[in-house]
Amino acid sequence: MVLNLKGLGKIEIGLLDYLLIFVPVAVYLELTHGSGTYIFAASAISIIPLAAIMGKATEHLTEKLGPGLGGFLNATFGNAAELIIAIIAIKEGMFSVVKASITGSIIGNILLVLGLSFLAGGLKQKSLKFNATAANLNSTMLILSTSGLVVPAVIHSLLKNQSITNAAIDGLNNTISLAIAIVLFTTYVFSLVFSLKSHKHLYGAADEEAEGHKGAEGWSTGKSLSVLLAATVGISFMSEFLVKSLESATKSLGMNEVFVGVIVVALVGNAAEHSTAIFMALKNKMDVSVSIAIGSSSQVAMFLAPIMVFLSYFIGPAPMDLSFTALETLSIVFSVLLVNFISADGQTHWMEGVQLLALYVILGIAYFFIY
């Protein structure tokens, strides 16, 4: 992302660009059948600059196409890296990794991104203010959408206590998850109508700010599309390497798949949004930071998660359900409650950042030991 930060922006971009060197490194390691851990590390790192480039291209495209189609594009390609990783993992039937990355995206955005944003902004300014109305809009949307995600987990735990066969439980789980995915996705379509048509004035201020950092030089639609295509191909390959090396890497590092999904995969897949949110916080544009962090979490719950369920019917070895683990469910509930309380008053400071990060570390410890 091009940031007008008097040199700092350019250094940042430079650093991200250098990371592209890991693309050929990952390819070389894969072709020479190198160690799974190194392939995992190289492909994970290489997705970060690719996701940033894809984000930049999408933003230029959105500028040209206007808010209607642009909003849809943004929602789709803004999460493209996550979606591509998920598609590869669904193909391989690694559903627990897919669900862990959904959880990780939700709590990572709320706890890690918002925490770092509050800390970064709070170290520069004593008191940080943001638009409480817009933040409440987003965080109420979030609490409603995540409650949809929590229901299948509850149902799953109740089903296990009933005297029916495992096959019957799996069937019911899938039926319920599909039904809930349809409800969540329909709600998401309504929310697009709400934010892009009927109530777009409520989102106006944040959009305007966000547009400010896109840089003056617009790209042509052709250039944007070519870059988008190239980045998509790059991410696809790197994700394939990432997912395939995940098992051997986690084993040799002594970590479990859920931890890797919640912490590592979610971090990599959301790297572009993360850096934007934190840079906006450093520029004291807390509205944009809060809107990116909370908005991305809602989008994962109402758009990405249902899409992944639908896709599993076409490309997966079996349908994927939405029954998260107890720890995942609780992580989501806690994080969502927290962000609602914190965003209610429209002001924050560095200590709230420390506390959000503390909870992220605590949950990270939990995922490290539990699977």
Place this chain on the structure above:
Amino acid sequence: MVLNLKGLGKIEIGLLDYLLIFVPVAVYLELTHGSGTYIFAASAISIIPLAAIMGKATEHLTEKLGPGLGGFLNATFGNAAELIIAIIAIKEGMFSVVKASITGSIIGNILLVLGLSFLAGGLKQKSLKFNATAANLNSTMLILSTSGLVVPAVIHSLLKNQSITNAAIDGLNNTISLAIAIVLFTTYVFSLVFSLKSHKHLYGAADEEAEGHKGAEGWSTGKSLSVLLAATVGISFMSEFLVKSLESATKSLGMNEVFVGVIVVALVGNAAEHSTAIFMALKNKMDVSVSIAIGSSSQVAMFLAPIMVFLSYFIGPAPMDLSFTALETLSIVFSVLLVNFISADGQTHWMEGVQLLALYVILGIAYFFIY
């Protein structure tokens, strides 16, 4: 209810009145030993206009008797349909249906009624405002009263893990539920003192509005009492038919009792309040809608639920406890948290309505498959 809606109100009343035809239909089907499903449907529908008539009579009576006795009457007869259905079900020992209807009343008022009210009001006006102070008063009351309801479920699940006999567990459950019912009921009595005596000015605005729709022509106390008596008798019979046909109806429709209790019985028993709340929303009197929806839920938790426990000692085959299922407990917790977040800022729009309804549909799906 007579609504001064320039014709619309009279049409509404007319439609409800036509539904009275289902009273003789239900009686006929019962006498001719008709299909349980049809008896269930006919008696369920016939309760709706009867509850509306009872509501009208209670309101006229409240006007005559003043806020003190009137408030008590309103609380009792405003929920009379629910109470009568519950009494019949308690007599039959159908405790899971009784508890399901308590859950259904709480979440139905918060999710369905408030959701429809926000949607109906929001489609007419871009932004809906209501008195945040009054709404917070009600919703804090709700969170406190429902936490009382949640404790017995937790205790029940803990007791199951202890090495004591089932009879001992049942005994403890009943003791704890009775103790909690007494605490909740005592709190309810204090809340009547609070809202009718010490702090009635806080409820003033909403009351004034609510009185506005009662119509100019007051009924005499005699007329009100006769109508009240007639409606009570009608509802009693219809409820008896409803409860007795419930088992065969649910079987032939492939539904479970808890789903019917949470969704169908709760809908029927609360039909009168539901229609009032939505009509008030259409007239942009959101204060009244919010107060009816949240207030009714509190009343169910603090007044109806304890009364049902007390009654079970006198008319039931055994004492009823308050240990709800895990899904019921979670539904209540989620719905109550939601309404607190939504009502905090005193403004809403159609999208919040869509989201509340989405959660209602998601929970409905869960209850349909789980029992």
Place this chain on the structure above:
Amino acid sequence: MVLNLKGLGKIEIGLLDYLLIFVPVAVYLELTHGSGTYIFAASAISIIPLAAIMGKATEHLTEKLGPGLGGFLNATFGNAAELIIAIIAIKEGMFSVVKASITGSIIGNILLVLGLSFLAGGLKQKSLKFNATAANLNSTMLILSTSGLVVPAVIHSLLKNQSITNAAIDGLNNTISLAIAIVLFTTYVFSLVFSLKSHKHLYGAADEEAEGHKGAEGWSTGKSLSVLLAATVGISFMSEFLVKSLESATKSLGMNEVFVGVIVVALVGNAAEHSTAIFMALKNKMDVSVSIAIGSSSQVAMFLAPIMVFLSYFIGPAPMDLSFTALETLSIVFSVLLVNFISADGQTHWMEGVQLLALYVILGIAYFFIY
């Protein structure tokens, strides 16, 4: 504590001073091998005036030493009674009593102290106002710190379902609890920097008020230290008697250890703060009451609980973990959510006090029957 309440203050101190008679009573009973129940009662009562004296000495010391060192002293000795009781219990390996007293301190402060404060203040004045910003600061801190306490319980329940040995489960529990204790304690250190250095202006108003009740006559540092030492020695002995007689007392009274820990030990250990909060409410200084009640709860979660885990490694027969029971976990979650909703609007009345007390009674009933 010396309260300028026109006579009332002196009566209060007088009453507390009379309770010191229970110190020799407890010693006499212990030496003559008296009944455990009487020793328990006498030592419990005797801790109340000792804790009040210790609180007074700490406050005088804080005045002399300034906010930096003073703040740390206040945090340590303000909870000294609780800490001493916990140390004795940890030595004896009575971990469930220690954890129960942590739970009891958190919910006791939020439900009992805040409930009594709202009730006491609300009976004198119709509407009570307090600084919503300061209250939100404290209650957000509380929600974040208690979520750290809840995670180990979730992990513990998940571990029980895994096919590993009990010894391995205990080991993991201890590792995770220690890691989380370190995170919580680090966060606490940051919060001291926040409240005593970087953002002390936010806490200014409440401090000023709180200082108002310290009385005009300052003590010399020497006198404060001597009194502090004497009270510490007194509490240490009384706590030893309390903890050692706890088992036989609970048995003969038919109560379980967790109930005694949550209700009795927590009440005794916090008696000093409790009385201050309620007296401040009577003087309509709700800011101080709310700050004491919510602040003490945060301190227990972020400071006392981690310290107890650390101490168990040095003085306990085994390391103590932080996995609370399901009922404890839920009590904390509910109480913390409640206080967040109630403190959000910065105003209250007697009915909210009644409701908080009602929840305290309901939870008390639960603890009485469940263990």
